[in-house]
Amino acid sequence: MAATRTRRTERRENPLSRERIVEAAIELLDAAGEGGLTFRALAERLATGPGAIYWHVTGKDELLHAATDAVVAAAVPPAPAGTAPRDAVRAVALGVFDAIDAHPWVGAQLARSAMDAPILRIFERLGRQVQALGVPRAVRFTAASALLNYVVGVAGQNAANARAVEAGTDRTEFLTRMAAAWTELDPEEYPFVREVAGDLPHHDDRVEFLAGIDLILTGIAPRERPADPPSA
Structure with a gap:
């Protein structure tokens, strides 16, 4: 009782x-x-x-959607006033990366949700910063979409890779074995993979992820118009 x-x-x-x-x-x-x-x-x-x-x-689908949206909402809050656009994009990207790393199922749900609420939260956060960067209106959708696809895709793949490794496996030892296998590949078919094999064991996934964000931001940043040549 x-x-x-x-x-x-x-x-x-x-x-x-x-x-x-x-x-x-x-x-x-x-x-x-x-x-x-x-x-x-x-x-x-x-x-x-x-x-x-x-x-x-009403059912499991609604519950999965609500759970995904709750995780995403907590991961990508609005940027504080005065935050530089590039820093805000990096914060959104890391928020999603860390959220999917902590909740691997979120990556699969985001992949299924197309342009539903959880994805739209991320798209809106990124899109506002694309606007703030001064990206021309005609290419804002493309720029924001490129960021969204990179963030969700790479974060999801990172979580999937982590799940594929047996629990308790030492990361460095696992990657060292993989790097050794890369060096044994056919040098004519895989020259690049062999060249970078030594970088694999000690690379940092979050650092590499942010480096990719910076590459995209560099590509979408408006170019300054060249100065007009001096008149004769």
Whole structure:
């Protein structure tokens, strides 16, 4: 009876809400992936019945969307006033990178969401900075899209690569073995891969990710118009 009384008291003190459901869903997704997110498991975590959850969300698809949006919203807050556009883009990029690294399932959800709310949050944050950089109106969509595709694609691939490695594996040792395999490749077919093999074991994924952002920003930054030649 004491345990029942405690659970009932807990329910009264922490009334079920959409926010609590989404938080619990994120915890389940982090622990067990998309396959582990069931309404039965969610009900057990929340000490309630599945029917009570359905009062707040209509099904798993809506819950996955809400969980993804919550993670993304926390990862890409509006830039503080006075932030330089390039710094703001880098902050958004790292926010997404770190969010997908911490919640690998988010990468897959973003890939499926096309131009839905979670993706649009990132696109809006990047697009505002593209505007602030002075990119010409005619190419703003292309510039912002290039940034979006790079950020979501590379961050998602990084998380996928991490999941593909057996838990407990030493990263440097794993990459050293991979680099050694690269050096054994056919020198005529893979000259570049062989050349950069030595850089693989000690590279920093976040540093390389930001370097790519800087390359894109350099490419989309407006060029200054050449000065007119002096008149004769």
